[in-house]
Amino acid sequence: MAKKILLLPGDGIGPEVTAVSRRLIDFLATEGIVELQVDEAPFGGAAYDLHGAPITAATIETALQSDAVLMGAVGGPQWSGLAYDLRPEAGLLKLREAMDVYANLRPAFCFNALAGLSSLKTELIAGLDILFVRELVGGVYFGQPRGIETLPNGEKRGLNTHSYTSSEIRRVARVAFDIARTRGNRVCSVEKGNVMEAGLLWREVVTELHAEEYADVELSHMLADNCAMQLVRAPQQFDVILTDNLFGDILSDIASMLTGSIGMLPSAAIGKPGAPGLYEPIHGSAPDIAGKGIANPCASVLSLAMAMRYSLERPDIAIAIEQAVGAILTDGQLTADLGGSASTQDIADTLLEAL
Amino acid sequence: MAKKILLLPGDGIGPEVTAVSRRLIDFLATEGIVELQVDEAPFGGAAYDLHGAPITAATIETALQSDAVLMGAVGGPQWSGLAYDLRPEAGLLKLREAMDVYANLRPAFCFNALAGLSSLKTELIAGLDILFVRELVGGVYFGQPRGIETLPNGEKRGLNTHSYTSSEIRRVARVAFDIARTRGNRVCSVEKGNVMEAGLLWREVVTELHAEEYADVELSHMLADNCAMQLVRAPQQFDVILTDNLFGDILSDIASMLTGSIGMLPSAAIGKPGAPGLYEPIHGSAPDIAGKGIANPCASVLSLAMAMRYSLERPDIAIAIEQAVGAILTDGQLTADLGGSASTQDIADTLLEAL
Ligand SMILES: CC(C)[C@H](C(=O)O)[C@@H](O)C(=O)O
Ligand SMILES: CC(C)[C@H](C(=O)O)[C@@H](O)C(=O)O
DSSP: OOEEEEEEEESTTHHHHHHHHHHHHHHHHHTTSOOEEEEEOOOTHHHHHHHSSSSOHHHHHHHHHSSEEEEEEOOOGGGTTSOGGGSHHHHHHHHHHHHTOOEEEEEEEOOGGGGGGSSBOHHHHTTOEEEEEEEOSSGGGTEEEEEEEEOTTSOEEEEEEEEEEHHHHHHHHHHHHHHHHTTTOEEEEEEOTTTOHHHHHHHHHHHHHHHHHOTTSEEEEEEHHHHHHHHHHOGGGOSEEEEOHHHHHHHHHHHHHHTTOGGGOEEEEEOSTTSOEEEEESSOOOGGGTTTTOOOOHHHHHHHHHHHHHTSSOHHHHHHHHHHHHHHHHHTOOBGGGTOOBOHHHHHHHHHHHO | OOEEEEEEEESTTHHHHHHHHHHHHHHHHHTTSOOEEEEEOOOTHHHHHHHSSSSOHHHHHHHHHSSEEEEEEOOOGGGTTSOGGGSHHHHHHHHHHHHTOOEEEEEEEOOGGGGGGSSBOHHHHTTOEEEEEEEOSSGGGTEEEEEEEEOTTSOEEEEEEEEEEHHHHHHHHHHHHHHHHTTTOEEEEEEOTTTOHHHHHHHHHHHHHHHHHOTTSEEEEEEHHHHHHHHHHOGGGOSEEEEOHHHHHHHHHHHHHHTTOGGGOEEEEEOSTTSOEEEEESSOOOGGGTTTTOOOOHHHHHHHHHHHHHTSSOHHHHHHHHHHHHHHHHHTOOBGGGTOOBOHHHHHHHHHHHO
16 A cells, blocks of 8 residues: 655745655656655645644644655744744644654764864764654643743743653653664763753663663763763764753754754654654754745755655665765755755756666 | 852862862962951762761851852762752752852853864854853752652653743843843843743743843844754854753853863852852863862862952952963963863962962
């Protein structure tokens, strides 16, 4: 049976880069290389403009019926004044929660051809290859109670709850250990257990699971502030970094920025074995360059590759796509974010040829 | 009347570096340059070993009666197994709370002589001069409820509460705006209001105070994950960064690491006008080099300088100390952390001569 993929182009440059992934999919289908049923739906600000909500129940339903969801990007200044639940970001959080994609895989690796773009001295990033496993559907992003309340004295109070249960920690830690075994076999678990009990429990549960089932993997623990420093000082020390939703957001962004090519980096969010995965570029909607035809489509295309690997059972195509992207870089065909002058279409054309 | 300073040497290299600040104070007193009453008390792990608690009620009382408190560093592996409230870090949190030092000033500047030590390319850090104003006695560090509970199904749940009231945000924002006026006149306020209502309120209150009283200061807002990236990409864009306790912990650590000389950086924590301030190096207790006489005392000495400026009404001495430290660097007398071979005593001797 054909696998199903749902495209959610979203806002800003999202539609432009997702269109390139779609061209790739259509090409692979036409050539008979894959059998894929493709759906598409508005998402984020685009969905709000059409339906008054950043994601509709129908879109969530379609996502849950798919094998993979490929997102572009969400958000933009025109929606920033909306009520909290109507903002484009709220749609993304709702989708992550509904799909229960608890493990966000965020690779930060350095394309050799692009090493010069990093802010870091070249010797500090040569061979950099970190994989973040970020918990994605818990922590302070989702904890209850939350909100802004008015106190008896008339003051306001903003409140969010950071919470994790042992099983929430355990299931994402399992993903980190399993993936570590396929790479450098090292996991660094990151929390702030010196000031937060939730971090203390995090460390405890990870340590326990490690002892029970993953003693062959090298496990270390690091405080979040120290990890942020180590990422700047000596990022090559890391293999897999396992952390919570909020720290993962910040730390993985540091790491991707180190590579100098954040426009190149994909991500995957996966849930229970067999459940659909959610794939998206690390970069945002970049409203400033939207509509100009100069957005870098590589992160979207590499996200599609991750979908081929983790959800669509076509690791062979994942590799082919990754190699095609690598070849583009070696040939020096670069978009503006990488200091070149190639257009989104130029890259798309070359990618198709290479495949 | 003589001003009072309380020294809390603490653990690891804390006593070694604080001893250098004490030599400086004693020298200034003997020469009749300052009149200072000096007290000293064990703190952190050292206090736990003596008294069974990381800080005693008597020490807190002395701190509250002082004009300034100069801390060394706390913590070390030997105390890591202690109950949560007995750990050295708990002593520090208790002291911050008792002193109500809500504004943590963390400068990240680059000593020209040390620019080569940064991980960043030199052109990215030339002239770097950021001042973090980090809220220090609220947020997820202190919010209630907190703890680890056992759920009905036998699972554990770790819980911390991130909470800020308008007045807590307002008072620390005021410090940031006031200091910005004495520097580059720009404040960047950082939160994660796109996923946390507490961040939304933060932005609202800062915006309001700005409009009411500080419209002459340039105010911008940034999400915490973006700020982490911008610190790596283009740190020179920042003047004053205002943020909460947890983000401030992580982001200021990134910034200090960028300078390449974290062993050089001081910090101040101040509360209500007239209340005592708490001063401490940014660096930790560095158990691996403790007792070897090679720790860099500059951060402690520069923290003393901040105390002279903000709590002891002697900005002239602050400047003299800062110049003496600058001269040491220019002369190339460096400790091991900066790639040199000078001992803690060498630096102390030179500093005293320079003064
Ligand atoms: C858009 C925002 C809600 C999101 C997050 O904070 O998770 C983004 O920063 C990310 O990392 O995917
Ligand atoms: C030691 C620890 C409790 C502390 C903190 O997290 O505030 C430290 O990291 C700091 O930044 O001063």
